Amino acid sequence: MAEPAQADFRTRLQDWLPKIVLAPSFAVTLLFVYGFILFTIVLSFTGSKMLPKFDAWVGLANYQRLFSLPEWKIALVNIAIFASLYIVICTLIGLMLAIFLDQKIRGEGALRPIYLYPMALSFIVTGTAWKWFLDPGIGLQNVMHQWGWESFQFTWIKSNTMAIYTIVIAAVWQTSGFVMAMFLAGLRGIDNEILKAAQIDGASNWQLYRRIVIPLLRPAFLSAFVILSHLAIKSYDLVIALTNGGPGRATAMPATFMYSYTFTRNEMGVGASSAVIMLMTIAAIMVPYLYAELKEKK
Amino acid sequence: MASSVSGATQDSAVSTGNVTRVFIYLVLILFALFYLLPLYVMAVNSVKPLAEITGGNMMALPRDWTLEPWGAAWSTAQIGVSPTGLKPYFLNSILMVVPAVAISTVVGALNGYILTKWRFRGDTWVFGLMLFSCFIPFQIVLIPMARVLGLLGLAGSVPGLILVHVVYGIGFTTLYFRNYYAAFPTELIRAAQIDGAGFFRIFWRILLPVSGPIAVVSVIWQFTNIWNDFLFGVSFGGTSQPVTAALNNLVQSSTGVKEYNVHFAGAILAALPTLFVYIVAGRYFVRGLMAGSVKG
Amino acid sequence: MRGYFKAKMTVAAALLASTAGMAAAEDVEVLHWWTSGGEAAALNVLKEDLAGKGIGWVDMPVAGGGGEAAMTALRARVTAGDPPTAVQMLGFDIQDWAKEGALGNLDAVAQAEGWDAVIPAALQAFSKYDGHWIAAPVNVHSTNWVWINKAALDATGLGEPTNFDELVAVLDKMKEAGITPIAHGGQAWQDATIFDALVLAEGTDFYKAAFVDLDPAALGGEKMAAAFDKLIKLRSYFDDNFSGRDWNLASAMVINGEAGMQFMGDWAKGEFLKAGKVPGTDFVCIRFPGTQGAVTFNSDQFAMFNVQGEGKQAAQAAMASAIESPAFQSAFNVVKGSVPARTDVPDTDFDDCGKKGMKDLAEANTAGTLFGSMAHGHGAPAAVKNATYDVITAVVNGEYSDGASAATALAEAVAAAQ
DSSP states (O other): OHHHHHHHHHHHHHHHHHHHHHHHHHHHHIIIIIIHHHHHHHHTTBOOOSSOOOSOBOTTHHHHHHHHOHHHHHHHHHHHHHHHHHHHHHHHHHHHHHHHHTTTOTTHHHHHHHHHGGGGOOHHHHHHHHHHHHOTTTSHHHHHHHTTOTTOOOOGGGOTTTHHHHHHHHHHHHHHHHHHHHHHHHHHTSOHHHHHHHHHTTOOHHHIIIIIIHHHTHHHHHHHHHHHHHHHHHOOHHHHHHTTTOSTTTTOOHHHHHHIIIIISOOHHHHHHHHHHHHHHHHHHHHHHHHHHHHHTO | OGGGGSOTTSOOSOOOOHHHHHHHHHHHHHHHHHHHHHHHHHHHHTTSOHHHHHHSOTTSOOSSOOOHHHHIIIIISOSSSSOOOSHHHHHHHHHHHHHHHHHHHHHHHHHHHHHHHSOOTTHHHHHHHHHGGGGOOHHHHHHHHHHHHHHHTOTTSHHHHHHHHHHTTHHHHHHHHHHHHHTSOHHHHHHHHHTTOOHHHHIIIIIGGGOHHHHHHHHHHHHHHHHHOOHHHHHHOTTSOOHHHHHHHHHOOSSSOOOHHHHHHHHHHHHHHHHHHHHHHHHHHHHHHHHTTTTO | OHHHHHHHHHHHHHHHHHHHHHHHHHEEEEEEOOOSHHHHHHHHHHHHHHHHTTOEEEEEEOOSGGGHHHHHHHHHHHHTTOOOSEEEEETHHHHHHHHTTOBOOOHHHHHHHTHHHHSOHHHHHHHEETTEEOEEEOEEEEOOEEEEEHHHHHHHTOOOOOSHHHHHHHHHHHHHTTSEEEOOOBSHHHHHHHHHHHHHHTOHHHHIIIIISOOHHHHTSHHHHHHHHHHHHHHTTSOTTOBTOOHHHHHHHHHTTSEEEEEOOTTHHHHHHHTTOOBTTTEEEEEOTTOTTOEEEEOEEEEEBOOOSHHHHHHHHHHHHHHHSHHHHHHHHHHHSSEESSTTSOOTTSOHHHHHHHHHHHHHHHHTOEEEOTTTTSSSOHHHHHHHHHHHHHHHTTSOSSHHHHHHHHHHHHHHHO
16 A cells, blocks of 8 residues: 555655755745845935935935936936947857858957956956056057157046047957857857858848848847847946046946945945846846746747 | 868868968968957056056057056956955955856756757757747846845845856756757767666766767856846846945946956956966867857 | 764854854954955054954955945845944044944044044044044045156246146146146046045135035035136146056156156055155145145045954944054054044154145144045045035036036035035
8 A cells, every 4th residue: 555655745746846956045035135135225225324224214305316416327328328229239249250251260269268268357357458448548558659659549437428449449349349259159050051042042242141040049149139238238347447437437337336325435326226226227137037937849 | 281181170272382382371470460459459458557547558668667557457446335445355256256167067068968868748848938038138138036035035146147147047057068969979878778777877888978079068067147247236236246246336436436457357257267267278268169059 | 873973063063162252352343445455464463462462353354445345245244234344434424323222332442542632623623423432544645745756846837836727827837848847637536536625725614605504505606616617727737647546556657757746645655655656856845725734634544343252342332442553553644545533643754745644734733724535534524525526527527617607506415405
């Protein structure tokens, strides 16, 4: 009689085992991601200064203050400029390099790690080199002058209006190679028979890519967009390393704003409200994407 | 064009003219130079004496080669009160990175396995919720995380750091493995089940042996992210600070002569492990991406 | 087998407990951002001193942004319930932490050694909360100094400037001579350091009303507008490349004659001395024109956190006592370029600028013209300080064309941050 009961237990265990194994990850996510997001939302309605304090409720005052601060407005304008340029340029460069690398290039094995390696380095490592490169007195401008091109000018990092573009350059440097790898993987996944059939039909290379290859890369485009947009919103290290938000506050971004209000200005409530706005932006991009992606596969 | 016959993983079948090819090579090489530029500046200035740096051209090759800055950065540069160089901090980083990468990869593999081969009601919701953890800005979790680590008694310790990195890494690793295993024929799993193989046995015997490419992606991704982390290390590392925190102390010192050559040598030293991983495993990276995350 | 294993475990546990206990009894853990050679050498004096008393030193350096990164790490440590023994801290941060109830009590040491009598009242305002000692001041930096290249000054044919008009005359001459008149680094705190001096030059009462009492009328008034107008004037003497420059690179410009002068706190002296320059012959140190007799200061202090356990508290008290010993005060400050935090330390080991600094400090202390520097977090809490940074930096970067509108913006920003 014991036999079937035990078998029954075994199958039931087998049924439950996957959920038991998955449960810790899920629990940890609930606490450390959603619990902390909730914590931040609650915090944004308190008058917390130095450390979290949940005894002084201020309603929407932090949000009102946030949107009255010129620095936050600058940060919003900056993130709009930065994110759009960064995403577009990275995608274009990544796609171009991937298509070019896909042409049976000699030395692909050497080029690929060169394109990829910036992703391996943090801006704590490369920050000084970038600062040098962009500084007119030491960097590109100075080098060009020493090489005899006296009229060469490159002073963006010192300019209120242009400094944000130097951040785009460094950010593109860091991630465009990674985007290239994603497109390259996508290209290598395309069945050559389709391409050959099209070529036999007399399609030119340009038509081939525009009409067939690029539409087939849709998943890679989507992945690239999602990764780049969240990297853009989270950009913190590179701003600190390159300009520290300057000249003046010309390159302030939401992430630097949030850090500075939470940790150096002792206005934790305002910092939390800016974090909530950032999270909402990320969610607005991510949720439709996740929904579409996960729906498709059902 | 004989080579274009072979399968889908080969190079594209598109053929190009000679002029176009020259142009393509030119563009590829120009971009390679662009990507190499910061590394070149760092490397070339790390072997110059300081005097040559302050007066000279940042692109020029050194007139007097010296390896002193490297020695200094490694073992004698001022990090805190004592001139220890970066050396002792490497061990801290390794003690933190290796377990964190291993745990998050194994957990991600199991999660991916469950979410594709042992599906249950609401599994896409579970996955979607877990995935969102990839996108949370780390600055906002600092304070609540500190509280939780304090309650767990893990504050200021390496196990605490490992926990933090695993928590915020499993979103990515689960994504990678889930997309990879989704392409694996479920029929094989069912057949093994009928033969009486259990949950772990199927994972161990059938899925794990084919997981190489995606494991490489997961390891590379986690390794670089965790190695490069500064914020968590400096906040939760206590007295066992990782090498990024030490590098920060080296290059950010507020007063005194800035020894740029030592800074650059230190920066390259701190980056060597991640550089090594990218260069050695880089080719598997594209292959793994191809097999997993991009095809989706 | 099992018994053996168990026995081994117990031994290991006992070992662990005993070493942990020992560490608790005799170590101090110190969070600071003094990581450059000179600073670390100065701090080593303290470390050695404590080692002589059998107290170990667990170092926790976090450099960057004048302590900003360190303060973030500290917040995580305190939230986790695991604060360091002592933390290097500036001005209002100490008071803010005291308000959170995170700091310990040094009254016993302070009373036994008579700190009340020898530490200037302006410093005590930061080292005491609610009448209790909570921090041990290490030094006093004064921030209203001008560092001038002697050769460049002599070339102008003019003397040391004593008011703003004379300063402008000297700067014009330097410009004619083809050098950068003012070496400046465009970072918020450096911008604010200059502005502190300009506000102080408008009068000591005005400085107190605006930057200590935060009186809205003073902040938005005519004198503030005048100070901003002078800042706009000084701005025209910077070179094109000033933004983001570190202060020590600006000092280097004065040292090698590329620039005429720098407005910077006394820590700049270390750069000149290290370059082998002699005060009085190669460079001159004067108070910012119009501020002679008054001193704006910032003071590095070690805030003592609420550590648990008698052994730890004893080690903490011993550290506080060592910090305030006249021998350490002299040794540390000679290396660091600052002046001692207590007024009874002999000035024999200090150089000319250091002696002048100590004399000025003592005079300002008795005359009641010793003020906390707004730029360095000793005028008002961090929120207000950073609000003033926003406006001052905007002015330095050309966002305001006249002082009056900047003054209005300053009053608004400060009001909003309170």
